[in-house]
Amino acid sequence: NAGVTQTPKFRILKIGQSMTLQCTQDMNHNYMYWYRQDPGMGLKLIYYSVGAGITDKGEVPNGYNVSRSTTEDFPLRLELAAPSQTSVYFCASSTLSGMSTDTQYFGPGTRLTVL
Amino acid sequence: AQKITQTQPGMFVQEKEAVTLDCTYDTSDQSYGLFWYKQPSSGEMIFLIYQGSYDEQNATEGRYSLNFQKARKSANLVISASQLGDSAMYFCAFRQNFVFGPGTRLSVLP
Numbered sequence: 001n002a003g004v005t006q007t008p009k010f011r012i013l014k015i016g017q018s019m020t021l022q023c024t025q026d027m028n029h030n031y032m033y034w035y036r037q038d039p040g041m042g043l044k045l046i047y048y049s050v051g052a053g054i055t056d057k058g059e060v061p062n063g064y065n066v067s068r069s070t071t072e073d074f075p076l077r078l079e080l081a082a083p084s085q086t087s088v089y090f091c092a093s094s095t096l097s098g099m100s101t102d103t104q105y106f107g108p109g110t111r112l113t114v115l
Numbered sequence: 116a117q118k119i120t121q122t123q124p125g126m127f128v129q130e131k132e133a134v135t136l137d138c139t140y141d142t143s144d145q146s147y148g149l150f151w152y153k154q155p156s157s158g159e160m161i162f163l164i165y166q167g168s169y170d171e172q173n174a175t176e177g178r179y180s181l182n183f184q185k186a187r188k189s190a191n192l193v194i195s196a197s198q199l200g201d202s203a204m205y206f207c208a209f210r211q212n213f214v215f216g217p218g219t220r221l222s223v224l225p
Contacts, residue, residue: 043215104213106160
């Protein structure tokens with residue numbers, strides 16, 4: 001059972017380049033999320049999705065785009081990378097059934113540096 | 116809007132002692148839930164414990180327990196018998212929108 005997988009683990013981009021961070025979950029969760037974590041800080045929500053075909057902005061969506069064509073995949077697109085996007089990016093998934101067993105499963109993270 | 120506050124940027128505790136990490140929140144919802152996560156220096160996010168607003172008892176999970184005071188809007192994490200491996204960042208978060216607090220860095224001293 002792989003859980004939430006993210007690729008790549010590390011990436012260095014030049015200013016103005018674009019890239020897609022991949023995220024896949026095999027738990028059939030409806031909810032998926034993208035967070036960024038700047039050094040020494042907490043997590044900030046970029047985008048989230050409540051199901052295939054449905055996405056919505058989080059706290060810090062500027063400079064990013066997402067899509068959700070399947071339940072399993074939730075890629076994050078960075079267009080015109082900027083140094084301010086240097087961060088660790090976490091993908092997560094959850095059920096949110098309302099049960100006390102609800103939790104959020106995280107991927108291992110992608111460390112992105114924009115130079 | 117829902118908001119999480121963690122007022123302790125850093126905490127120290129002696130090995131084998133108990134420690135309480137504070138989490139206060141603001142919400143107008145009647146039904147909500149709160150999670151606690153641990154992030155060790157390796158970077159992964161580890162789920163620790165969950166508390167629902169309508170749960171009659173405070174949540175417990177091994178050495179972790181929640182001191183949930185609904186009227187005061189606080190959900191403090193209590194770690195009993197601290198171990199060196201408990202040294203990490205600890206985050207409190209809402210279940211509904213998974214908004215995270217800024218975290219508390221716990222250091223366990225030998």
